[in-house]
Amino acid sequence: MKANLTEAILKAITTTAGQGGDFLPQPIASRFVDYLRDENYCRSHFRPETMTSKTKDIPKVLSSSSVYYESTETTEAVATQFTTGTMRLTAKKLFAKIEISTEEVEDAAFDMESIVKEQIAGSVGNTEEECMMVGDPSHTATALTPGAATDADWYTKDPRLIFKGLFTLAAEAGAATAVAGASADASSLMLREALYNLGKYGRRWSDIVVYLNPWSVNQMLDDSKIVTMDKVGPKATILTGTFFLLYGKISIINEVYAPNGKGVMLPKRNAIIGDRRKLKIIREMVAQNDMYRYVFSERIDFAVEQLAALAPINGMAEPVSTS
Numbered sequence: 286m287k288a289n290l291t292e293a294i295l296k297a298i299t300t301t302a303g304q305g306g307d308f309l310p311q312p313i314a315s316r317f318v319d320y321l322r323d324e325n326y327c328r329s330h331f332r333p334e335t336m337t338s339k340t341k342d343i344p345k346v347l348s349s350s351s352v353y354y355e356s357t358e359t360t361e362a363v364a365t366q367f368t369t370g371t372m373r374l375t376a377k378k379l380f381a382k383i384e385i386s387t388e389e390v391e392d393a394a395f396d397m398e399s400i401v402k403e404q405i406a407g408s409v410g411n412t413e414e415e416c417m418m419v420g421d422p423s424h425t426a427t428a429l430t431p432g433a434a435t436d437a438d439w440y441t442k443d444p445r446l447i448f449k450g451l452f453t454l455a456a457e458a459g460a461a462t463a464v465a466g467a468s469a470d471a472s473s474l475m476l477r478e479a480l481y482n483l484g485k486y487g488r489r490w491s492d493i494v495v496y497l498n499p500w501s502v503n504q505m506l507d508d509s510k511i512v513t514m515d516k517v518g519p520k521a522t523i524l525t526g527t528f529f530l531l532y533g534k535i536s537i538i539n540e541v542y543a544p545n546g547k548g549v550m551l552p553k554r555n556a557i558i559g560d561r562r563k564l565k566i567i568r569e570m571v572a573q574n575d576m577y578r579y580v581f582s583e584r585i586d587f588a589v590e591q592l593a594a595l596a597p598i599n600g601m602a603e604p605v606s607t608s
Contacts, residue, residue: 376561420450466600471501490534
C-alpha cells in the first residue's frame with residue numbers, strides 16, 4: 286500500500302537516528318543529501334480557482350442552443366435555448382503536525398526549521414497529487430491506525446477520502462466511453478481511441494493531457510508516434526511533468542499514482558482546483574514537553590467541469606512480478 290501523508294509525518298521527530306537524529310553532526314559527515322521527491326504536476330495543468338468563502342459556485346453551460354435552416358423568407362424563427370447550471374466547490378482540510386525536540390533544533394548542524402518546512406511542502410504536494418488522481422470519499426475506511434490500513438480498508442483519516450480523483454470520476458456513469466485495453470501493451474492506438482471517445486472535447490490536441498501509469502509509459506517509449514521531451518535547458522518540461530508528446534501535441538504524464546493498467550485523458554482546463562487556504566504552517570513552543578510543534582494545513586477542493594470530458598483507458602498490460 287502506498288504511504289500517505291498521515292503515515293509519513295505523525296511520528297514525532299526526536300534525536301533518534303531515523304527520526305530526525307540523522308541531521309545531527311557526525312564526525313564522518315558534514316552535509317546531507319535530501320532524497321528526491323515528486324512535485325504535484327497537476328497544479329501546472331489544471332485550472333485554479335481562488336475561493337473567498339467555504340463554497341464557490343462556478344457557472345457552466347449544460348446544453349447549447351440549436352441552429353436551424355429556414356428556406357422561406359419572413360418566416361418566424363424556430364425557438365431554441367441553451368441551459369446553464371453551476372458546480373459547487375466546497376473547501377476541505379488537509380491537516381497534520383510534526384513535533385520536534387528543542388535539542389534537535391539547538392544541536393543540529395543544519396537549519397532544522399527549513400528542513401521541516403521543506404519536508405512538509407513535499408509531503409503536501411505528493412498528497413495533493415495522489416488525492417487528485419485516486420481520491421475516493423466512498424472507499425471503505427474503518428482502520429483505526431495507519432498501520433492497520435490495507436488497500437481494501439483505508440485509515441479513517443486517509444487523505445484520499447477528501448474528494449474524488451480523476452480515476453474515480455472516470456469510472457462513473459456519464460464519463461466518456463472507456464477504452465478496453467484487453468491486457469495489451471499501451472500504444473498510441475489506445476490513446477487515439479480515447480481521443481475519439483472524447484468527441485468534441487478532444488478537438489484541441491494541444492490542450493489534451495493523458496495521465497498514464499508508469500508501466501504503460503515505459504511501454505510507449507517504443508511507440509513510433511511519440512516525441513520525447515527536453516529534460517534540461519530552456520525548453521525543459523520538468524515543471525509540467527510532461528514525459529513525451531503524442532503526435533507532437535498531446536502531453537503524456539508519467540503518473541506515479543495512476544493504478545496499474547489504467548490511464549485517463551482529458552482537456553487540461555476541465556479539472557478545477559479550488560484553493561480556499563493555501564499551505565499554512567504554524568510553529569508553537571510546547572513548554573511542558575520542551576519541544577516545538579509544527580502544525581500545517583490547507584483547505585482545497587477538486588472537481589471536473591464536464592464528466593463527459595474524461596476518457597478512461599482500462600485493462601492495459603500490467604507489470605508481472607518475477608519474485
